Amino acid sequence: MREVGDGRAVGLREDFEADELRRLAAKVKDAAQARRLLALAAICDGMNRTEAARIGGMDRQTLRDWAHRFNQYGPDGLIDIKPTGRPSKLSDEQKDALKQLVETGPDPEKDGVVRWRCVDLKRVLGQRFGVDLSEVSLGRALKKLGFSHISARPRHPVQDPETIAAFKKNFPTQVAAIVTKLAPETPIEVWFQDEMRVGQKNSLVYQWAKKGSRPRQPKDQRYENAYVFGAVCASRDTGVALIMPQADTEAMQAHLDAIGKAVAPGAHALLILDKAGWHTTRKLKPPANVTLVPLPPACPELNAAENIWQYLRQTYLANRVFASYTDILDACQDAWRKLLAETGRITSIAARDWAIIGQPF
Structure with a gap:
């Protein structure tokens, strides 16, 4: 012993x-x-x-x-045993009901709100189960159920979810149809293209600040603006952009020519883009090494360039006042150059599983 x-x-x-x-x-x-x-x-x-x-x-x-x-x-x-604390006031059945309630969302006509707040859920739980939870306790319960208080993604009111799924599923078939017209063993690159308007009437974004405070940022009311025509290729972690005074066919043609020069030698680019008027006009003459792949209507989620714009705004362009049109141009140019200088950034933002294809196809 x-x-x-x-x-x-x-x-x-x-x-x-x-x-x-x-x-x-x-x-x-x-x-x-x-x-x-x-x-x-x-x-x-x-x-x-x-x-x-x-x-x-x-x-x-x-x-x-x-x-x-x-x-x-x-x-x-x-090992120290963590105290279990007080038992939850919600049973497993009630937690499942709360989870379903949050995932379904409120009915504006029935519930009187368009989004759930803790005070609203507190009221509903009290009416349905007779459970009295504080808003703080309810917030903790929601986090344990896997929820977080986050901003919503916009969705076009006429969007059909089945259309998005069908485009992703049929994308390899579209690629195969294009490849049959190319020389054998031609490497294929997938590019995403879009435009972003940047102007003096700029946006404000979330920022870290002391709890309970309301940080203030300058907000200009003038209307000078420019358009950034941008395209990115996730597989090569690269992109090409032009800053133009307006979005029209002439600007789009210049961007297509720039993309054609940026495609790897001997490769062919599939350029995924929406159906804006200056994208679909017959006046456009895409370079021989670029094929346009239009997206279905009302489906911006399929365009990875949209996420590139979100990153540029939140990181470099928002919360600013531009004194002149030249300042707008300089800011856009600086933001795009910083994007290209961040190794792996474009790939991390723009890569899509459904758009990954073999090289060559």
Whole structure:
């Protein structure tokens, strides 16, 4: 029997030697558990309770308590047990109902609101189950159910979800039809194209600030603006952009010519873009190494360039006042150059599983 303490002996289990306990202490991630393992290793070497307890940063009685835990549960018994706290006021059935309620969203006619707030859910739970939860407790319950208070993504009112799914599913078929018209073994690149208007009437975005405060940012009311024509290729982590005074056929033609020059030598680009008037006009003459692939209507989620614009606005362009048109041009140029300089940034934003194809096809 190994003795713990200078008084009454407490036997330590015999299946762990001092060296093994020290090896475990070096591997575990819990610092408190490591200290307790080292203290018990000292006991195994014959050290008295006072000195061993000092190694573990505890008193002698606490060391005895941990010795009992170790005897019963082994090294895992030396980990602090987190208190469970008060039991939830919501049963599992009520939690499922709350989850369904949030996922479905409110009915403006029935519930009187267009989005759920904690105060609204508190009222509904009280009426349906007779449960009285504070708004703070309800917020914690929602987080445990996997919800977070986030901004919604816009959706076109006439959008058909099945159309989006069909486009993704049929994309390889579209590619195959285009490839049959190309030389054998031609490498294929997928590009996304779109335009972004940047002007003096600029946007404000979320920012980190002290809780309870309402940070202020300048908001211009003038109307000078420019258009950034941008296209990105996720597989090559590259892009090409032009800053134009207006969005029209002439500007689009110039951008197509620039994209054609940016495509890798010998490769062919599939340019995915929406059906704006200056994208679909017969006056456009795409370069020989570029094929336009129009998106279905009201489906901006399919265009990865939309996410590029979101990143540029939130990182470089929002929360600013532009003194002149020249300042707008300079800011757009600087933002695009910074985007290209961030290795892997375009790929991380614009890569889409359904648009990944072999090289060559």
